[in-house]
Amino acid sequence: MTFFLQLVITGFGLGMVYALIAIGFVIILKCSKAFNIAQGQFVMIGGYLGYTFLITFHLPVWAAILAAIGVAIVLGALIERLTLRPLIGQSALAIIMMTIAMGTVLEGIATLIWGGEYKTYHGVLPTITLKLGELSIPPETLIGIIVAIIVVVILMVLFRYAKIGLAMRATAEDEQVVQSAGIKVTTIYAISWMIACSVGVISGIILGGVSGVMVSMSEVGMKAFAVVLLGGIDSIGGAIVAGIMLGILENVAAGYLDPLLPSGGGLANVFPFIVIIIVLTLKPHGLFGLTRIERI
């Protein structure tokens, strides 16, 4: 029982991070109707930025996160301006391929700057270990949960009260109406990319603290897609619920089934894809997504 609860708790922390990555994806999708396959690459960049600011520059954690967000905002704006804006009005495939290609370029740039080696800053993040009876909550999990909650609250406030957040929600609803109300849609697109990039980078810093950073870390993006599909592709609340669900399920399944499988298992890596296939076959629009009705 202790083993099970331990798996659930670490899974919960992991799930919060997945949810965070998925939120970045959903924000871009809702605002600009672009499927951003490169969300995992943002996470990877975030991990490396965390390494640079925490280890190389010896910044305190809050300053490192702020600095990383600064870089992320510039990066998001550049990406939107250079690669996505020329494609406004193009087919979905073109946009998806563009984000894939952009992700490849980001991986290349990360390899160029950081050498593509495995880097770790384990222990640099503050260590607070909580004990609940026999259960211990690892510090990274705790930080993950705290940061994720803070980010979600900030985003909620932004979308509910700030003018720009309201404009973004309006854009998600109807672009033409928004334009006639005097809001510049391209600016909204740019801001959605900046926010998504920042959220990705923050989750990258958390994940980097848990498991270290390398270029292949971008594969975590795939887990975020499983989260997005499970939660419903256009629902931020769904992303949070599904993220936690997937994190816990994955951790529990891997914890119990991996010893039974030949070749050492590695179930955690394919688990999201199994979820993707099941969700797509049974409930393509996810738990909280809107069902699309199409006309000719």
Next chain:
Amino acid sequence: MTLPSGVFQESYAKDMAVLRTKTQWVLLLAFLLLLFTIPLYATPRVLTLSTFIGISVISVLGLNILTGYCGQISLGHAGFMAVGGYVAAVLAAKLGWPFWATLPCAGLSAGLVGIIFGLPSLKIKGFYLIMATVAAQFIIIWLILQFRGITGGTDGISVPRPEIFGFVIKSKSSYFLLVLIIACLATYFTKNLVRTRVGRAFIAIRDNDLAAEVMGVNLLRYKLLAFFIGCVYAGVAGALLVNYFAFADTQMFPFSDSIWYLGMLIVGGMGSTTGAIFGAVSLKLLDEAMTIGGPALAAAFPAIAAQAAASLSLIMRGLIIIIFLIFEPRGLVHRWELVKTYFRRWPFAF
């Protein structure tokens, strides 16, 4: 139209022919002659490159049927290649089947796996379908690694040299000719497939699947057929790849290759057989240029030497797709048509 002036067809069959003038026949035969004589004057390196180009052409032709004609985007093409490759490898190595039997089996099994993962395509499309095919790629590779007893897991599996009716294909040139023949057959089949009822149904589904259904196109049947045919090509290409190395390993079918095949399709031009071939050839040549250019670049900038070669390939691959998406979304084949039209109409611009 794409014909020179003064060409008149007198029968319906002539009007439907792919090659309609004597010049086209002569050019095609000359081109084929050039291809089949490559082993006579090519260096081993060029021959290896040409073999890989041939294999990619087969694979991308399949992806073109699935994505370019039927509109079902697949990011799991390397996974389907892995199915074909491993089926060929296991049948040849464990059961001792001859090459002429393993190749069709590889194609068929990849096609069947394609049907399984294509099943969700009836309900979903666009991004959802892409994720289903990405899932296919990773699940296939994981399953191959799990069935250690059959596939050798991470150690890979050795494959005996292919043998056709007593003739063992050992040399590079004979293997190149084998790949070339299959690539030519694949091209011929694709070119004609898309002109049939099935091909037109694919195009109707791509342009608007709801409208196609209203017109009486059976969506499930034709989408699965597209998955089947596209994955048969992938399976054959995978089997050829495995037989070339005489070794099968999951590292030979990475996810990045799936992306790269789609990139070839975009660079070449979607929904065009010529485009698929253009894309495969040009991007394989680009890859080769990067394997040569990478070390040169590393020598030029010793400060970033270790990373330069690895990152150059990634950055170039991404950039080339970005550039084509922004500046030439219709691909190289569109340029090629423009050039051809220019010369046909010369000296007039219209």
